[in-house]
Amino acid sequence: MRSYHFLDVKDFSIIENLEAEEEISTEQQISLSGMVDDPISSIKLIKRDYYKGFDKLNIHHEKVKKKKGRAYGEDAVFNSFIENNDMSAYYNDDLKLLLIEGNKGSVNDFIKKFEKIFTPGFRVERSSVDFPFLIQQTQNVWGGWLNGFNDGNLKSVALYGDHVNLSEDYDRFKAAGKLSSLNCSIAFAKNTYDFMITANRTVVIMQSFTQEQDIDLLLFLKPMLYKETLQTN
Structure with missing residues (x-):
């Protein structure tokens, strides 16, 4: 089963000048703050006009998970770790529609993070089904x-x-x-x-x-x- 989130695009200008395999990442903003261990999120352009007017994108999103455990093969004990999520996405500029395939928590967390860091440049909205x-x-x-x-x-x-x-x-x-x-x-x-x-x-x-x-x-x-x-x- 695959979950696709329909997102109404208000501003997606951050990808306008991207070439294939180029990405927009929060890593630059994080490194400027000196917090190199912070989770990183990015959007990479895979292919322009991939299919039916949609550009194909890859979203990488990291999130801190609070959970105690021990690293495999090591004695180190941790109280939190960084969870990695990679999600396929498709953007159609004519329809002003962004489709993201992923779980609800990761998609919502990614949107919240990108809108906070890349405004203006990235803004999407959810709307309701009749x-x-x-x-x-x-x-x-x-x-x-x-x-x-x-x-x-x-x-x-x-x-x-x-x-x-x-x-x-x-x-x-x-x-x-x-x-x-x-x-x-x-x-x-x-x-x-x-x-x-x-x-x-x-x-x-x-x-x-x-x-x-x-x-x-x-x-x-x-x-x-x-x-x-x-x-x-």
Whole structure:
């Protein structure tokens, strides 16, 4: 499974003058402060116009993890370590859309760090899915997470089953809380694919495909996520 985060780009001018294999890194700013052991984050341009108008990028993001342990093969004991994350990303300037493949924590932490250091130059926003509109485009809603209940004993509920959105339980819980994600099946190019789609436009692709096939699927889903005019295949 691969999680793609749809990010609306307000400013991505930091990559305008990059050539292939060049990168923008926080390392320079960190070295100027003298804190050479601080975690480093970077964006590297892999290829311009890689596919369907998207530039291909690689994001490297380091984060301090507070955890006690012992280094393998050594006697040294540590109380924290630097976790490395490498994430593929794709930017389409015409659509002002940045797609990042990665886990939510790493993506959000990277965005927060880059916006703090590279402003102006880097600014993105998340926006919300209109779930009622999205459901109309699906072949089957077979799962959903709901939260935000005004009940001290109930924090979240997961419902699963074919066309679960038509059940009485779904209506009852949705009336009391809010939908945070859907598991659904959507037809594309004469095939049906399974996805999990979250309220803040993160799409989890559950089948195995190439990166180019992932982009094709995400471009097909984009009008559903942004409530745009749908095009038929």
